Amino acid sequence: MFRGAPHRRITVRRVLLYLALVTCAAVMLFPFLWTVITSITPEGTLANGPTLLVKDPTLNAYRTLFATLPMWRIVINSFAIAMASVALQLITGSMAGYAFARLSFRGRSVVFGAYLATLMVPLQVLVVPLFIEMKLLSLQDTYFSLLAPSMASALGVFLLKQAIEAVPRELDEAAVIDGASHLRIFTKVIVPLIKPSLATVTILAFMASWNSFLWPLVVIRSPELMTLPLGLSALHGEYTTAWDVVMAGSVVSIVPIAVVFVLAQRHIVAGLAHTGIK
Amino acid sequence: MTPTPASFAAARGSDTNNVITVSAHRDPGRGDRHSRQEDTRLHSHGARRMRPGRRGSGWRNAGWVLVFLLPSAVPLLLFTVIPMLASIWVSLTKWNLISAPTFVAFNNYRRLLTDPTTLDYFLHTGAYIVGYLPLVYIGGLSLAYVLDKKLVARSFFRAAVFLPVITSWVVVALVWQWLLNPAHGVVNTVLGALGLGQPGWWTDPNWAMPSIILASAWKDLGFVMIIMLAGLQSIPGDVQEAATVDGATGWQRFRRVTWPMLSPSTFFVVVISLINGLQVFDQVFVMTGGGPQGATQVVVGQIYNLTFRYGRAGDAAALSWILFVVILAITAGQLAGQRRWVTHA
Numbered sequence: 192m193f194r195g196a197p198h199r200r201i202t203v204r205r206v207l208l209y210l211a212l213v214t215c216a217a218v219m220l221f222p223f224l225w226t227v228i229t230s231i232t233p234e235g236t237l238a239n240g241p242t243l244l245v246k247d248p249t250l251n252a253y254r255t256l257f258a259t260l261p262m263w264r265i266v267i268n269s270f271a272i273a274m275a276s277v278a279l280q281l282i283t284g285s286m287a288g289y290a291f292a293r294l295s296f297r298g299r300s301v302v303f304g305a306y307l308a309t310l311m312v313p314l315q316v317l318v319v320p321l322f323i324e325m326k327l328l329s330l331q332d333t334y335f336s337l338l339a340p341s342m343a344s345a346l347g348v349f350l351l352k353q354a355i356e357a358v359p360r361e362l363d364e365a366a367v368i369d370g371a372s373h374l375r376i377f378t379k380v381i382v383p384l385i386k387p388s389l390a391t392v393t394i395l396a397f398m399a400s401w402n403s404f405l406w407p408l409v410v411i412r413s414p415e416l417m418t419l420p421l422g423l424s425a426l427h428g429e430y431t432t433a434w435d436v437v438m439a440g441s442v443v444s445i446v447p448i449a450v451v452f453v454l455a456q457r458h459i460v461a462g463l464a465h466t467g468i469k
Numbered sequence: 470m471t472p473t474p475a476s477f478a479a480a481r482g483s484d485t486n487n488v489i490t491v492s493a494h495r496d497p498g499r500g501d502r503h504s505r506q507e508d509t510r511l512h513s514h515g516a517r518r519m520r521p522g523r524r525g526s527g528w529r530n531a532g533w534v535l536v537f538l539l540p541s542a543v544p545l546l547l548f549t550v551i552p553m554l555a556s557i558w559v560s561l562t563k564w565n566l567i568s569a570p571t572f573v574a575f576n577n578y579r580r581l582l583t584d585p586t587t588l589d590y591f592l593h594t595g596a597y598i599v600g601y602l603p604l605v606y607i608g609g610l611s612l613a614y615v616l617d618k619k620l621v622a623r624s625f626f627r628a629a630v631f632l633p634v635i636t637s638w639v640v641v642a643l644v645w646q647w648l649l650n651p652a653h654g655v656v657n658t659v660l661g662a663l664g665l666g667q668p669g670w671w672t673d674p675n676w677a678m679p680s681i682i683l684a685s686a687w688k689d690l691g692f693v694m695i696i697m698l699a700g701l702q703s704i705p706g707d708v709q710e711a712a713t714v715d716g717a718t719g720w721q722r723f724r725r726v727t728w729p730m731l732s733p734s735t736f737f738v739v740v741i742s743l744i745n746g747l748q749v750f751d752q753v754f755v756m757t758g759g760g761p762q763g764a765t766q767v768v769v770g771q772i773y774n775l776t777f778r779y780g781r782a783g784d785a786a787a788l789s790w791i792l793f794v795v796i797l798a799i800t801a802g803q804l805a806g807q808r809r810w811v812t813h814a
Contacts, residue, residue: 212615216629222644222687223632225655229647241655283541290537296530302538309549313748313796315769316789319782320555321548323566342544373533402637404751405769409777420639424755427643434647441640452635456628459635463692464699 223445230439237434252435253443256426259436262443264415265422270447272334272418273400276341280396281389284347285355289377291348292355293363303352306345314340314405322409336410337418341400347392354388355381387465394462401448419444560786566776570783577787587788591795593678594767597753598746600682601689606738608686609693610731614723616694617701627698631691638688642755645684646671674764677757681765685752693738700734701727732811740803747796768792 229237231248256262290296291303321340325331330339358381366376382389404420411417417425423440452459560577564570581587616627633641649656649670657667671680704727712726750769753759759766759774766774768788775785 208615209621212620212626215612216626219629219633219687219690222648225648226644238653241653241658283544286537287541290534294530294534294537296534305550306541306545309545309553311797312549312553313789313793315748315750315772316556316786316793317549317552318772319776319786319789320552320559322776323559323782324548324552324555339544339548342548343541345545348541373537377537398635401635402751404637404639404754405773408754409773420637420751423639423643427755434650434653437643438647441643444640445636448635448637449632452632456631460627460631460695464695 226438226441226445229434230442232435234433234435252433252439255433255436256439256443260417260422260426260440261415262422262440265417265419266443266447268334268417269401269419269444272337273397275338276400277393277396279338279342280344280347280392283343284351284392285382285385285389286377287343287348288351288353288355289373289381291352293376293381294373306348310345310349318405318409321406325410331410332412332416334416337407337416340406341396341403344392344396347396350388350392351385354385358384390458391462391465394459556786556789559782560790562783564782565780566782567780573783577783578791581784581788581791587791589763590766590768590771593765594747594749596678597682597685597749597767598743600679601685601746602739602742604682604686605689605693605742606735608690609738610697610735612690612694613697613701614727617698627694630694633688634691634695636688638751639755641684641688642752645680645687646756649680649683671757672761674761677761677765681752681756684756685749688752689742696734696738697731700731704730729812736803736807736811740800743799743803744796747792747799 225241228243228245229241230252231250232242232245233247233249234251236242236246287306291299291306317340322331325336325339330336362380362384363376366380371379402420403418404424407418407421408424411421414422414425423437423444426440427437559570561572561574562570563573563577612630616623616630620626648654651657651667651669651672654670657670660667668676671677708726708730709722712722717725748769749767750773753765753767753770754773757765759770769792772785772789772792775781775788
């Protein structure tokens with residue numbers, strides 16, 4: 192255990208520190224382990240109290256889960272909506288960021304102020320009228336309605352404007368001399384240079400969409416259009432006591448995002464840390 | 470607890486000016502302007518005329534502004550600004566979402582503000598924040614402090630703490646409802662084996678809010694840790710060294726040097742936690758649905774119920790604006806107070 196740090200003496204303090212850390216990691220990870228264990232425990236034995244070593248593990252809960260809800264569809268929905276929202280926010284945000292950072296026009300600061308003002312309005316204020324708006328446009332219970340409130344985010348515009356302002360202007364000017372248009376400067380010069388901020392916006396937008404619950408709960412009725420949080424809560428309502436099925440659903444919704452996390456851990460952590468640094 | 474747009478705006482918006490000053494220092498500032506002058510000298514004046522952003526102040530530029538702004542302006546206008554304005558109007562009506570709304574002026578606000586149960590929803594929300602914030606802050610700070618040191622398997626420990634952050638609230642709520650199940654849950658089984666009391670957790674009015682707080686702290690601990698880690702890593706090493714040279718002990722160094730220098734990160738965590746906490750909904754809706762006996766009904770839960778259970782859209786809109794004003798007031802108080810304790814604010 193201490194091979195990695197041979198120059199350090201093994202002190203009582205250090206042993207206690209590692210013990211504390213191992214306990215902490217165990218507490219953080221145990222709920223995940225327990226979720227998996229419960230999902231493979233035969234339904235009848237759950238009431239006998241929990242056991243770490245499952246006798247006769249079974250995949251019945253997963254069978255029930257996939258028979259009750261269109262789970263594949265729901266997982267794909269969640270990914271598709273999250274990725275569409277990310278793509279839209281990257282495009283709309285970086286373009287608006289370019290306009291605010293590089294194009295001078297009358298009323299620019301007023302318009303930017305109006306963008307920032309939309310950040311201050313919490314979703315709860317919007318939910319009722321947005322729902323009514325979707326109803327009036329006959330768009331409720333559609334993919335579009337899921338996506339509508341997250342097509343553009345002023346937060347993304349703000350972060351990307353900051354990033355574009357940090358790109359030296361000479362680079363644009365060199366392109367102008369070569370006869371490039373704004374669209375060319377934007378795509379060929381600016382976008383490649385603001386990748387770290389694009390990554391931050393990607394993570395924030397993805398997690399916001401992946402976690403989103405209140406809006407889908409309000410606007411979606413059909414099981415085929417559900418996202419994972421909504422599907423799980425519907426399952427929970429239906430099977431209040433079938434914990435093996437509910438935990439199987441939880442496993443199905445944790446695994447894809449955990450895979451994404453393991454693959455992109457460094458970017459995710461760096462992207463989130465970036466938001467807290469002034 | 471990842472920053473929602475609203476919380477982020479509050480935590481960062483106030484010092485928008487600071488941010489801009491900083492980046493102006495860092496980048497397009499003086500040196501840049503200097504080289505631009507050289508540019509004009511070196512290349513013909515044609516280059517100056519064609520500089521992006523200055524070029525053609527007339528219609529051609531307006532065209533570009535529209536091209537770059539419309540993709541974001543249209544959805545923001547349709548799905549944020551218009552609903553927001555509509556919400557003000559809805560809050561002044563009596564409306565069950567089915568028949569035509571009738572204008573009632575400020576009656577909804579008056580009724581909500583004089584109804585004692587409205588205060589209850591805010592108190593429940595406040596109780597959530599009071600329990601949650603110290604847990605995630607002290608836990609996240611301690612973990613960040615320890616995991617900032619060179620340790621074996623450091624990245625494993627960091628990942629273990631961070632994993633719940635990427636798990637959605639609904640999953641967190643379901644998993645904890647099962648862990649804290651009064652009859653067959655693993656927590657009560659262990660407590661029973663140890664001969665300790667077995668609370669009814671989310672089925673007991675007195676234990677329901679602590680259950681929600683526990684689940685929420687588990688999820689957000691890793692996020693707070695990452696923010697505090699980023700703060701720790703931005704503290705220059707020589708400051709610590711100077712304190713050590715001056716004979717400061719480990720605790721003194723933390724208490725007098727490190728922690729005060731973390732105050733911007735602390736401020737960020739406190740502001741975001743308060744704003745997100747005031748809007749708490751998902752985990753409450755799934756774990757308790759506001760029960761038992763209304764013991765955990767929070768403000769947003771009530772907004773949801775008013776609209777979709779009781780068909781009182783006007784009251785719901787009014788309550789959401791009352792919540793908005795409370796959030797705004799608390800955040801403004803935070804921002805006003807930050808000069809007294811946040812370094813470099």
